[in-house]
Amino acid sequence: MAKIAMLGTGFIAGFYTLSINGLRNRDQVHMVCSLDDKSGRKFAEKHGIPKWTTSIHDAVNDPEVDVVVVGLPNNLHKEAVLKAAEAKKAVLCTKPLGRNAAEAKVMLDAVEKAGIFNGYLEDLVYPAKTLKALESIKNGVVGQVIWARSRETHPGPHSDWFWTKEISGGGALLDLGCHCIEIGRNYIGKEIRPVEVVCWSDTIVKPIDAEDNTIGLVRYENGAVAQFEVSWSFRGGMDLRDEVMGTEGTIWINNFLRTGIEIFTAVGEGAYIAEKAESTTGWIFPVADEVVELGYNNMFADMLSAMEKGIECKETFYDGYVVNEIMDACYRSAKSKKWEPVELQNWRGNEKTEPINKFKEYNKDYYFVKEEKMPDGSVKLILKDKKTGQIIQK
Numbered sequence: 001m002a003k004i005a006m007l008g009t010g011f012i013a014g015f016y017t018l019s020i021n022g023l024r025n026r027d028q029v030h031m032v033c034s035l036d037d038k039s040g041r042k043f044a045e046k047h048g049i050p051k052w053t054t055s056i057h058d059a060v061n062d063p064e065v066d067v068v069v070v071g072l073p074n075n076l077h078k079e080a081v082l083k084a085a086e087a088k089k090a091v092l093c094t095k096p097l098g099r100n101a102a103e104a105k106v107m108l109d110a111v112e113k114a115g116i117f118n119g120y121l122e123d124l125v126y127p128a129k130t131l132k133a134l135e136s137i138k139n140g141v142v143g144q145v146i147w148a149r150s151r152e153t154h155p156g157p158h159s160d161w162f163w164t165k166e167i168s169g170g171g172a173l174l175d176l177g178c179h180c181i182e183i184g185r186n187y188i189g190k191e192i193r194p195v196e197v198v199c200w201s202d203t204i205v206k207p208i209d210a211e212d213n214t215i216g217l218v219r220y221e222n223g224a225v226a227q228f229e230v231s232w233s234f235r236g237g238m239d240l241r242d243e244v245m246g247t248e249g250t251i252w253i254n255n256f257l258r259t260g261i262e263i264f265t266a267v268g269e270g271a272y273i274a275e276k277a278e279s280t281t282g283w284i285f286p287v288a289d290e291v292v293e294l295g296y297n298n299m300f301a302d303m304l305s306a307m308e309k310g311i312e313c314k315e316t317f318y319d320g321y322v323v324n325e326i327m328d329a330c331y332r333s334a335k336s337k338k339w340e341p342v343e344l345q346n347w348r349g350n351e352k353t354e355p356i357n358k359f360k361e362y363n364k365d366y367y368f369v370k371e372e373k374m375p376d377g378s379v380k381l382i383l384k385d386k387k388t389g390q391i392i393q394k
């Protein structure tokens with residue numbers, strides 16, 4: 001049984017606590033840390049947590065606490081992680097790990113130097129649908145992944161600090177791009193080196209210093225590309241979708257706006273529908289159980305079980321650091337309007353990955369290009385002559 005100190009009592013701390021304390025779990029949030037005593041007490045009472053404090057130091061150093069979960073605004077991640085490392089407590093940190101790669105690297109070095117268990121709380125690689133997709137890819141169901149697309153767009157975050165660049169470190173690219181980039185990495189293969197990025201990013205709708213809309217491409221060493229699309233000005237709720245295109249197959253995932261339950265109401269449901277939902281009447285798209293749909297429960301199960309077994313969990317601080325390096329390159333590219341290299345100071349994946357094999361053999365003379373059944377029932381076969389390079393059809 002793990003006894004957890006939850007740092008933060010806001011949006012994510014609520015979901016994390018529901019995931020950990022829910023379903024009669026053997027792990028328990030034992031202590032919560034809040035900005036003020038009133039919200040700490042309220043949160044503790046709501047979730048049946050025995051202790052609360054307003055001091056990050058006291059929460060981390062409580063003698064009964066063995067795991068620290070960081071659910072604080074981005075500018076406090078580093079301070080909280082360094083305190084956990086100093087106290088030699090296992091630490092799980094929400095996304096993004098750092099406001100930039102330099103911050104993430106300091107956190108990575110600190111936890112590794114202290115020899116403590118560390119987990120990067122990237123819930124969106126843990127939904128059951130995503131785990132199924134990743135397993136299918138591993139089993140060769142879609143062949144080699146050549147393109148992965150991940151989209152997270154919504155009408156903008158729920159607290160002032162997200163919109164203040166000095167605190168958050170960035171806008172939609174940092175806040176949502178971190179999810180999509182890590183999803184793409186998982187689909188393409190975390191052992192394959194991300195080489196370069198090209199990115200468009202702009203502030204179009206909101207009166208803020210950071211970006212509210214971004215689209216980017218991350219190119220991997222084997223030629224595969226991960227595309228991400230993020231927005232803080234999308235209307236219609238929260239759109240969370242992934243697509244994977246492989247040499248032999250395709251995967252589509254819709255994690256939020258269409259999860260299998262659709263309700264029509266002429267009068268309005270009058271209750272919470274789902275994160276960032278914008279309408280309460282007409283056709284509405286509730287999310288049955290956000291903790292489950294967004295992978296929070298699988299994520300904590302993986303991390304706390306790995307900790308017990310003394311092995312690495314699926315997402316570690318190293319992954320958080322790689323994501324921050326990719327995002328730093330995206331910010332450089334958005335400025336330069338050119339492809340920019342991903343400058344990984346610390347690379348632990350394959351030294352070299354061969355390019356995706358593009359050509360399928362038809363016979364000793366031809367490469368296969370395409371086969372299609374035509375409206376008249378005939379079958380067209382398109383081939384490429386290996387010697388002459390000529391494309392023919394049969």
Ligand SMILES: NC(=O)c1ccc[n+]([C@@H]2O[C@H](COP(=O)([O-])OP(=O)(O)OC[C@H]3O[C@@H](n4cnc5c(N)ncnc54)[C@H](O)[C@@H]3O)[C@@H](O)[C@H]2O)c1
Nearest residue numbers: 008009010011012013034035071072073074094095096159
């Ligand atoms: N899906 C996800 O993984 C996901 C979703 C939302 C937010 N997040 C991340 O979680 C973190 C928090 O976001 P949120 O949405 O919960 O924000 P929030 O504004 O809802 O909550 C922030 C919390 O931090 C507390 N806090 C602020 N300063 C503090 C201090 N000095 N000491 C103690 N407590 C302090 C506040 O009281 C509040 O409880 C961010 O890093 C964000 O990126 C992750």
